[in-house]
Amino acid sequence: MAQKLAAGNWKMNGTSASLAEIDAMLAAYPSPNCGILICPPATLLERMSRRIGDGPIATGAQDCHAAASGAHTGDTSAGMIKDAGGAYVIVGHSERRTDHGETDAIVRAKAEAAVGAGLVAIVCVGETETQRDEGVTLDVIGTQLAGSIPDNVTGVTLVVAYEPVWAIGTGRIPTIDQIVEVHDFIRARLVERFGGDVGTTVSLLYGGSVKPSNAAEIFAVGNVDGALVGGASLKAADFGAIIDALQDA
Ligand code: PGA
Secondary structure, rough: OOOOEEEEOOOOOOHHHHHHHHHHHHOOOOOOOOOHHHHOOHHHHHHHHHHOOOEEEEEEEEEOOOOOOOOOOOOEHHHHHHHHOEEEEEEEOOOHHHOOOOOOOHHHHHHHHHHHOEEEEEEEEEEHHHEEEEEHHHHHHHHHHHHOOOOOOOOEEEEEEOOOOHOOOHHHHHHOOHHHHHHHHHHHHHHHHHOOHOOOOOOOEEHHHHHOHHHHHHOOOOOOOEEEEOOHOOOOHHHHHHHHHHHHH
């Protein structure tokens, strides 16, 4: 079975004062029955990881470079993330694909580096609104999955996040039927490529405007194992309500 995971992506939000949110979450969830992950900005990763210590919340980064080291000003390697206490890294988020021109091949190289460094790679895929309107959503997702996921993954080292670009930060989410369709498709593609043992154990997260008010219906979908949450992960109270919904699912 795939692990249930509530993952928070803080994006470019948070300074030292935001670490108080972690204290609140540690107090509220001493022994959760699902995985909890926060991906803060790079500047907070090490401090957050230290603060959590052996606690039940994992930390991760929002991006990594494909190379282990070298002349890449401003970038962070997967090994550095691991060294800072991170266990996960998000790769191929649509904001990276759009703002930084990341192609499937680049995302794949990053995911490969992440797994090679001992991190779990959260590979993001998702269609734009135009692509959904044109009826090519599954083609787009299929191409992204084939191109962005490396061969060296297992159910332990890979997480896939389905994030429709048009649902991110907009307050709009797909219909439940649309989420079912895409998640079933992703599961089938993973089983086809990696076999049942791996394909059925990769956690599939839905992301895009997940909130306390819609989390339960999304988590009721069979092939949804959790969520990648942006805005609603910044405050322990909101993220906690989403964790509660996942624990109850
Ligand atoms: P959102 O972002 O929850 O703020 O829509 C999700 C994401 O981009 O991971």
